[in-house]
Amino acid sequence: MNQLHRIALGVSLLSAAAALAQAPASAPSTNYPVKPVRVIVGFAAGGGIDGIARFYAQRFSEALHQSFVIENRPGAGGNIGTEFVAKAPPDGYTLLMTSVVHTISGSLYAKLPFDAVKDFAPISTVALTPNCIAVHPSIPVKTLRELVALAKAMPGEISYASAGNGSPQHVGMELFRSMAGITLQHIPYNGASPSTIAVLGGQIPVLSTSLPAALPHARAGKLRVLAVTTAKRTELAADYPTVAEAASLPGFEAVVWYGLLAPAGTPPAAINKLNVEIERLQQSREIRERLAALAYDPYRHTPAGFADLIRTDVVKWGKVIREAGAKVD
Numbered sequence: 001m002n003q004l005h006r007i008a009l010g011v012s013l014l015s016a017a018a019a020l021a022q023a024p025a026s027a028p029s030t031n032y033p034v035k036p037v038r039v040i041v042g043f044a045a046g047g048g049i050d051g052i053a054r055f056y057a058q059r060f061s062e063a064l065h066q067s068f069v070i071e072n073r074p075g076a077g078g079n080i081g082t083e084f085v086a087k088a089p090p091d092g093y094t095l096l097m098t099s100v101v102h103t104i105s106g107s108l109y110a111k112l113p114f115d116a117v118k119d120f121a122p123i124s125t126v127a128l129t130p131n132c133i134a135v136h137p138s139i140p141v142k143t144l145r146e147l148v149a150l151a152k153a154m155p156g157e158i159s160y161a162s163a164g165n166g167s168p169q170h171v172g173m174e175l176f177r178s179m180a181g182i183t184l185q186h187i188p189y190n191g192a193s194p195s196t197i198a199v200l201g202g203q204i205p206v207l208s209t210s211l212p213a214a215l216p217h218a219r220a221g222k223l224r225v226l227a228v229t230t231a232k233r234t235e236l237a238a239d240y241p242t243v244a245e246a247a248s249l250p251g252f253e254a255v256v257w258y259g260l261l262a263p264a265g266t267p268p269a270a271i272n273k274l275n276v277e278i279e280r281l282q283q284s285r286e287i288r289e290r291l292a293a294l295a296y297d298p299y300r301h302t303p304a305g306f307a308d309l310i311r312t313d314v315v316k317w318g319k320v321i322r323e324a325g326a327k328v329d
Contacts, residue, residue: 032270036067039095041046042081044074052127052258053097057121059281074084086114090263095121099258100168103313107321122306123260124275128297130211131172131229131254139205144226144246151182159185161195162208166326171317172229172254173208179249212295229254234297257299271303
């Protein structure tokens with residue numbers, strides 16, 4: 001081998017070594033995942049986000065032959081868990097199961113240690129739960145149009161209960177109020193259960209809550225559901241009209257979606273593999289039926305589609321929250 005060949009070979013070997021040194025050691029191979037995956041939930045065990053996280057974690061574990069372990073990090077409206085994932089290594093082994101709350105928090109808190117858009121790589125939405133507008137049976141309205149008419153006749157005199165300031169049920173009702181051109185008095189409670197109890201007891205006439213929370217009481221005749229907040233009628237209760245239908249408010253939508261995020265910079269191989277698995281699961285009739293039994297509708301986006309949804313919701317709910325003057329409880 002002459003000197004020029006030796007020099008060329010040396011340069012090639014040095015270049016290859018440099019490339020290996022610069023490649024992220026945590027980048028997943030095509031066999032991702034090769035070790036257990038943590039799924040962070042920013043809320044306590046037993047809630048809606050926790051339930052849907054455990055539902056999918058079990059099925060990911062079965063299909064991908066690695067453990068997907070739920071880790072609850074509750075506090076600050078989910079922000080503690082969210083910050084943890086934002087600062088985790090972007091290797092596909094720390095994920096966040098979150099909800100539409102992810103796009104609301106930035107407008108509720110003066111300063112957050114993460115950016116809902118920039119610090120995360122969206123994987124996919126996984127399910128949604130409709131909210132609904134319901135009334136106590138003693139209220140003389142049978143339809144949402146009648147509630148709007150009554151509110152216009154009694155501006156500011158009708159109150160509604162929600163799960164709390166800045167909750168999806170609160171901001172959804174404020175969007176409805178704004179689009180319908182009515183004034184309602186908001187009475188925030190610390191959770192869906194106390195707000196529902198207040199309306200069941202007749203203390204508050206109107207309720208904004210999740211459809212699954214309202215359905216048992218509606219079927220027992222203790223609540224009257226006027227409309228659901230999805231863009232289309234939900235399979236969970238197809239007899240109920242949407243707000244857009246019932247009040248002639250085209251474009252109205254205010255749902256609680258659940259979705260899976262990873263830290264920004266997570267390799268596309270991991271993102272896409274999980275997205276494809278979510279699509280495969282949701283094509284299964286058995287999975288769809290099990291989700292329905294848990295009061296969820298299947299809901300999926302591509303990573304790019306989910307990113308668009310997050311950006312759109314940040315703007316949408318930010319505007320509603322500013323107009324409503326909502327603050328953290």
